[in-house]
Amino acid sequence: MSGTFVGMPAFPKAAHEAVHNTTLRGNLRHATHTIRGKRAKAVTEVSDWAELREAGKRIKDHTLRHLDRYLVQLEESVTAAGGTVHWAADADEANRIVTYLVKATGESEVVKVKSMATQEIGLNEALEAEGIHAYETDLAELIVQLGKDRPSHILVPAIHRNRGEIRDIFAREMSEWGRPAPEGLTDTPAELAEAARLHLREKFLRAKVGVSGANFMVAETGTLVVVESEGNGRMCLTLPETLISVVGIEKIVPTWQDLEVFLQTLPRSSTAERMNPYTSTWTGTTDEDGPSTFHLVLIDNGRTDTLADEVGRQALRCIRCSACLNVCPVYERAGGHAYGSVYPGPIGAILSPQLRGTASEIDASLPYASSLCGACYEVCPVAIDIPEVLVHLRERVAQGGPATEKGNKVVLKPAKGHAAERAAMRAARWALSHPGALRTGQRLASRTRRLHPRTLPGPGKAWSASRDLPAVPAEPFRDWWQRTNGGRTNGGKQEGTK
Amino acid sequence: MRVALFLTCVNDTLYPDTGRAVVKLLTRLGVDVDFPMGQTCCGQAHYNTGYRHEAEPLARKFSDVFREYEAIVTPSGSCGAMVRELYPRMGERARAEGRGDTLARTLAPVVPKTYELTEFLVDVLGVTDVGAYYPHKVTYHPTCHGLRGLGLGERPRRLLQAVKGLELVELPGAEECCGFGGTFAMKNSDVSAAMGADKVRNAESTGAEVLCAADNSCLMHIGGTMARLRTGMRPVHIAEILASTEEEPLG
Ligand code: SF4
Numbered sequence: 108m109s110g111t112f113v114g115m116p117a118f119p120k121a122a123h124e125a126v127h128n129t130t131l132r133g134n135l136r137h138a139t140h141t142i143r144g145k146r147a148k149a150v151t152e153v154s155d156w157a158e159l160r161e162a163g164k165r166i167k168d169h170t171l172r173h174l175d176r177y178l179v180q181l182e183e184s185v186t187a188a189g190g191t192v193h194w195a196a197d198a199d200e201a202n203r204i205v206t207y208l209v210k211a212t213g214e215s216e217v218v219k220v221k222s223m224a225t226q227e228i229g230l231n232e233a234l235e236a237e238g239i240h241a242y243e244t245d246l247a248e249l250i251v252q253l254g255k256d257r258p259s260h261i262l263v264p265a266i267h268r269n270r271g272e273i274r275d276i277f278a279r280e281m282s283e284w285g286r287p288a289p290e291g292l293t294d295t296p297a298e299l300a301e302a303a304r305l306h307l308r309e310k311f312l313r314a315k316v317g318v319s320g321a322n323f324m325v326a327e328t329g330t331l332v333v334v335e336s337e338g339n340g341r342m343c344l345t346l347p348e349t350l351i352s353v354v355g356i357e358k359i360v361p362t363w364q365d366l367e368v369f370l371q372t373l374p375r376s377s378t379a380e381r382m383n384p385y386t387s388t389w390t391g392t393t394d395e396d397g398p399s400t401f402h403l404v405l406i407d408n409g410r411t412d413t414l415a416d417e418v419g420r421q422a423l424r425c426i427r428c429s430a431c432l433n434v435c436p437v438y439e440r441a442g443g444h445a446y447g448s449v450y451p452g453p454i455g456a457i458l459s460p461q462l463r464g465t466a467s468e469i470d471a472s473l474p475y476a477s478s479l480c481g482a483c484y485e486v487c488p489v490a491i492d493i494p495e496v497l498v499h500l501r502e503r504v505a506q507g508g509p510a511t512e513k514g515n516k517v518v519l520k521p522a523k524g525h526a527a528e529r530a531a532m533r534a535a536r537w538a539l540s541h542p543g544a545l546r547t548g549q550r551l552a553s554r555t556r557r558l559h560p561r562t563l564p565g566p567g568k569a570w571s572a573s574r575d576l577p578a579v580p581a582e583p584f585r586d587w588w589q590r591t592n593g594g595r596t597n598g599g600k601q602e603g604t605k
Numbered sequence: 606m607r608v609a610l611f612l613t614c615v616n617d618t619l620y621p622d623t624g625r626a627v628v629k630l631l632t633r634l635g636v637d638v639d640f641p642m643g644q645t646c647c648g649q650a651h652y653n654t655g656y657r658h659e660a661e662p663l664a665r666k667f668s669d670v671f672r673e674y675e676a677i678v679t680p681s682g683s684c685g686a687m688v689r690e691l692y693p694r695m696g697e698r699a700r701a702e703g704r705g706d707t708l709a710r711t712l713a714p715v716v717p718k719t720y721e722l723t724e725f726l727v728d729v730l731g732v733t734d735v736g737a738y739y740p741h742k743v744t745y746h747p748t749c750h751g752l753r754g755l756g757l758g759e760r761p762r763r764l765l766q767a768v769k770g771l772e773l774v775e776l777p778g779a780e781e782c783c784g785f786g787g788t789f790a791m792k793n794s795d796v797s798a799a800m801g802a803d804k805v806r807n808a809e810s811t812g813a814e815v816l817c818a819a820d821n822s823c824l825m826h827i828g829g830t831m832a833r834l835r836t837g838m839r840p841v842h843i844a845e846i847l848a849s850t851e852e853e854p855l856g
């Protein structure tokens with residue numbers, strides 16, 4: 108399996124395999140249900156959760172509305188603190204900048220702390236193409252990288268793997284990349300963690316360049332923030348001589364005080380912890396402490412286009428806590444890979460088709476990868492109404508309409524394959540606008556009911572492959588109502604239609 | 606009180622028993638029920654599949670048909686949520702598209718007057734014991750749009766608990782979606798079926814004879830899965846349980 112997501116099939120096809128893979132479903136079910144229960148408990152401990160959620164939403168909305176101003180302020184503060192800011196409009200530009208910066212150091216290795224932004228732009232592959240090896244240092248990312256796999260969860264990228272699988276990957280692959288796994292490695296968590304620690308420590312101590320993402324960027328001081336649980340992030344941020352942080356422009360907050368809200372809601376929503384174990388902040392450079400060179404690469408890559416959409420822009424509030432994944436019944440069965448993006452689950456289903464557009468098969472199918480049950484909205488700590496955005500994007504896919512692409516207003520054509528559905532919807536709307544037509548249809552169905560199969564041909568086949576259809580009753584309700592005057596007279600015909 | 610029954614197009618066509626049960630129940634509670642013949646569909650399937658513009662005429666029609674009534678009662682959490690949650694949103698979107706206030710103004714009168722059945726019973730009529738009799742072991746599935754869209758909360762359970770002879774057993778994973786989701790069941794049928802099968806297995810584990818919910822669309826999906834998995838359980842709409850009495854028990 109490759110590290111990128113190009114040319115993914117549509118969601119239903121990609122999900123098919125996962126749904127029928129019982130090991131995978133077992134792993135996912137166990138992991139998501141455990142964390143979901145813990146999260147619920149961690150949230151009830153906070154008496155003002157609803158207020159925190161509302162505050163988080165407001166801070167993000169305010170920042171997004173004035174993003175231009177805060178970005179300029181951020182650039183000024185970072186520069187004043189001794190850092191250098193680079194702007195990247197898309198993935199290629201960001202990769203070119205980072206590659207150039209690494210090459211300028213003369214190094215051919217970098218250590219990385221988990222960064223969705225660098226995964227989004229495919230940085231590791233771009234570096235590799237230039238002969239630079241990027242080593243992931245989060246335990247789960249390490250598992251994914253060594254397993255030549257792709258991440259399938261925002262917070263627990265190797266959620267689809269169990270301990271036995273991880274042991275095998277370590278034993279097989281570690282020696283290829285550096286220090287081999289200890290002899291006789293078992294699948295106990297302590298031994299697996301120790302193997303990873305020894306393997307990674309060598310890398311930390313050797314590396315001259317670190318690459319990070321950031322959870323937040325504080326405009327007023329130019330400070331970046333990473334929250335993590337393993338301590339590898341702090342190593343990557345302090346040991347190398349050069350630090351390159353690659354961050355999406357939406358990660359900004361205006362002031363330190365704003366962090367107060369998110370440093371409460373993020374850990375509780377993601378790992379169900381009251382506070383995350385490591386919160387590291389870095390501001391430019393400081394003499395004789397930490398990296399002596401600091402670069403911030405700010406990436407757009409579809410974000411300002413998303414910002415231009417008044418319904419869809421709320422997706423940019425996301426703080427990547429992954430709570431929506433853990434409650435999503437579709438994610439639980441389909442697995443993260445089916446979403447064909449580093450952003451899986453409900454947030455991926457609305458973010459990817461906005462960042463990348465709806466032209467590809469996978470992106471056009473993502474807005475339908477939901478039963479609209481609303482569980483994601485309920486848990487989201489910044490109150491992103493994911494179902495609302497899903498329906499909005501369905502409209503874009505099925506009907507076309509206005510959108511923004513690379514800063515230009517465009518009118519999209521409907522995606523391929525929706526013509527029959529569109530015709531059916533129009534016909535249904537016509538019939539339903541004419542009660543007489545509805546009634547004729549109902550009567551016809553009732554009269555021919557003995558002929559109705561319990562399975563369907565055509566597009567309905569998928570439905571009836573696993574569910575029986577209901578029997579059509581002898582008489583629709585409206586006929587009964589009319590015949591019996593709303594049950595006040597018994598119109599003579601036999602009661603009971605079941 | 607003169608109340609309009611909005612039965613929904615699915616119930617009208619496929620589940621007339623639910624409609625008759627609502628009429629029987631409300632009449633028993635002293636409500637004067639009308640069924641405006643001009644009604645068809647709230648437009649939910651169109652809206653949720655991405656055909657908002659096709660849903661608009663249906664919403665306007667809904668408003669024309671129902672606006673004069675004191676209250677509009679529907680035995681469907683999802684159609685109730687369509688009117689209450691999504692009609693205002695349709696109005697806003699039309700406004701944002703530069704089409705003015707017309708749609709919002711047309712739809713506004715029906716929005717606050719539309720109630721899901723259990724909500725109407727508990728909040729408007731103020732009853733929890735509706736004098737029903739149903740001697741069976743029942744488990745209750747709170748459907749997503751009723752639960753999270755309308756916030757029905759404990760209302761349906763309180764109504765069921767007051768039914769004579771009924772033994773209510775808690776459904777494990779009750780708040781998880783059954784996997785119906787309208788066109789989702791066809792567009793992502795593998796995932797939908799897996800969700801349905803898990804729901805049915807949870808229901809089976811309760812030992813209940815009946816799974817009850819306040820939305821026939823979800824019950825159609827769950828019931829179809831039950832039949833296919835040969836569980837011996839049956840799906841029943843809550844209105845039919847609440848309409849059942851000792852004199853006229855549900856057949
Ligand atoms: S959408 Fe909300 S719940 Fe999902 S990852 Fe983002 S912040 Fe968390």
